[in-house]
Amino acid sequence: MKKPELIILAGSAGSFKIIxxxxxxxxxxxxxxxxxxxxxxxxxxxxxxxxxxxxxNLIVKQVSDKDEIEKGIIYLAPPDYHLLVEKDKVFSLDISxxxxxxxxxxxxxxxxxxxxxxxxxxxxxxxxxxxxGAKGLLKIKNQGGFSYVQHPIDAEVDTMPLAAIxxxxxxxxLHTKEIEALILSFS
Amino acid sequence: MDGIKNKDVEGLKFEELTEIVExxxxxxxxxxxxxxxxxxxxxxxxxLISNHWDIIDLKTKITNEPKFLDFLIREITVNVTxxxxxxxxxxxxxLNVLPYLESYQRIKVWNAGVSSGEELxxxxxxxxxxxxxxxxxxYGTDINTKVLEVAKNGxxxxxxxxxxxxSYTKTNLxxxxxEYFTTEYQHSIINSxxxxxxxxxxxxxxSDSVFNEFQLVSCRNVLIYFDQELQLKVVNLLIDSxxxxxxxxLGSKEVIRNPEALIxxxxxxxxQNIYQKIK
Numbered sequence: 001m002k003k004p005e006l007i008i009l010a011g012s013a014g015s016f017k018i019i020x021x022x023x024x025x026x027x028x029x030x031x032x033x034x035x036x037x038x039x040x041x042x043x044x045x046x047x048x049x050x051x052x053x054x055x056x057n058l059i060v061k062q063v064s065d066k067d068e069i070e071k072g073i074i075y076l077a078p079p080d081y082h083l084l085v086e087k088d089k090v091f092s093l094d095i096s097x098x099x100x101x102x103x104x105x106x107x108x109x110x111x112x113x114x115x116x117x118x119x120x121x122x123x124x125x126x127x128x129x130x131x132x133g134a135k136g137l138l139k140i141k142n143q144g145g146f147s148y149v150q151h152p153i154d155a156e157v158d159t160m161p162l163a164a165i166x167x168x169x170x171x172x173x174l175h176t177k178e179i180e181a182l183i184l185s186f187s
Numbered sequence: 188m189d190g191i192k193n194k195d196v197e198g199l200k201f202e203e204l205t206e207i208v209e210x211x212x213x214x215x216x217x218x219x220x221x222x223x224x225x226x227x228x229x230x231x232x233x234x235l236i237s238n239h240w241d242i243i244d245l246k247t248k249i250t251n252e253p254k255f256l257d258f259l260i261r262e263i264t265v266n267v268t269x270x271x272x273x274x275x276x277x278x279x280x281x282l283n284v285l286p287y288l289e290s291y292q293r294i295k296v297w298n299a300g301v302s303s304g305e306e307l308x309x310x311x312x313x314x315x316x317x318x319x320x321x322x323x324x325x326y327g328t329d330i331n332t333k334v335l336e337v338a339k340n341g342x343x344x345x346x347x348x349x350x351x352x353x354s355y356t357k358t359n360l361x362x363x364x365x366e367y368f369t370t371e372y373q374h375s376i377i378n379s380x381x382x383x384x385x386x387x388x389x390x391x392x393x394s395d396s397v398f399n400e401f402q403l404v405s406c407r408n409v410l411i412y413f414d415q416e417l418q419l420k421v422v423n424l425l426i427d428s429x430x431x432x433x434x435x436x437l438g439s440k441e442v443i444r445n446p447e448a449l450i451x452x453x454x455x456x457x458x459q460n461i462y463q464k465i466k
Contacts, residue, residue: 015290057357063440064294064440064442065410065411065440065441066414066415066418066442066444067442069202078440080203081411081440084223084225084226084229085225086223086224086225086414087201087224087225090415091409092223092225092226092411093408093440094223094226094229094411094412095265095267095408095411095438096230096265096267097267108229111198111229112228112229113230115201115225116197139198140241175195
């Protein structure tokens with residue numbers, strides 16, 4: 001399998017633990033930029049960056065506006081902003097209205113990343129309690145990217161993966177262990 | 188219906204966006220070309236979907252409707268704002284900025300990209316609470332005339348005021364939030380005392396220039412909609428609008444990257460993105 005240019009890990013309720021585990025296992029020489037988009041309240045889990053920084057072998061950074069997307073960095077979408085990808089591979093932030101009560105909205109990030117990276121993108125949608133992410137994942141799939149969904153059986157809350165499956169938005173449904181193995185195979 | 192659904196997923200192409208932007212510039216002399224492309228594209232896509240238009244419909248309207256620009260600015264620019272968004276920002280102002288401003292005889296504040304006025308009124312409350320209001324004057328500017336009307340009226344739905352009240356309790360202001368407005372039916376009206384020292388007017392950060400000298404300029408979460416080239420131009424305009432040792436506030440996720448702009452500033456609070464002009 002060809003190495004993707006950008007990996008996106010996205011989810012909501014029940015996704016943090018598994019995303020955290022994956023990031024913890026990424027080795028120092030991991031050469032693909034990783035973007036994490038998790039729904040979180042304005043203040044809740046405000047120390048996610050700190051927790052991840054302590055355990056990760058890679059640099060963990062909360063995205064600032066117009067940050068360049070570089071390999072070797074784990075990017076986290078900041079709370080209370082939508083996060084988009086620009087043509088020249090920099091991030092843009094946006095505070096327009098929440099979508100499906102969510103800001104960041106996963107669909108927005110997926111869709112704009114698909115526009116720029118096309119086939120070069122590999123996205124994973126994990127556990128969550130609403131339907132955000134499905135539409136964006138479909139766009140990634142339609143643009144030739146890899147779109148994976150966590151197996152609903154493995155998901156703490158299966159609404160999010162089920163919505164993506166219902167929309168036929170994923171190239172494959174994977175168990176948590178398989179997702180880990182796939183990402184680590186690019187080390 | 189199918190067509191719409193499909194557009195919904197696939198969206199506009201970047202080339203189509205460029206065509207639209209050029210058309211708007213040629214016909215209406217308004218330039219979106221240095222706006223953040225991804226955001227701008229999404230706003231145009233939303234516009235098409237919500238009105239059930241295709242790109243031809245949009246182009247026809249741009250070409251044939253003289254007043255279409257006003258509508259476009261309203262729909263395309265983001266006008267989301269809150270009172271006391273980021274309570275810690277206001278706490279930092281109390282701690283780091285207000286004691287300094289106190290030494291001025293007159294304080295002029297500019298809220299660039301004021302939208303519907305929530306942030307500017309938060310500033311007036313902050314200044315009132317710190318006994319600086321009487322000697323201060325507040326300018327709120329935007330390109331969107333419709334939201335400026337809302338700002339002037341200072342009438343907000345009670346539902347959103349409740350959310351603002353939650354943020355307010357996280358600030359270190361001494362007074363009670365409810366002192367500053369009266370509530371009738373489903374709306375809260377900002378007290379006329381707080382409106383007295385405010386002026387709202389049209390100003391375009393892209394094409395207009397410095398119009399006054401300020402002790403405090405706040406432009407939070409406006410630069411994110413511009414590309415880096417335009418951001419620098421606007422940052423220079425903001426700095427030029429400050430008196431020496433005046434303060435500049437940007438959104439907490441906005442970054443000044445240009446060394447020539449940075450050299451004119453001293454960082455006062457890196458987390459809340461507050462600067463002081465030093466040259």
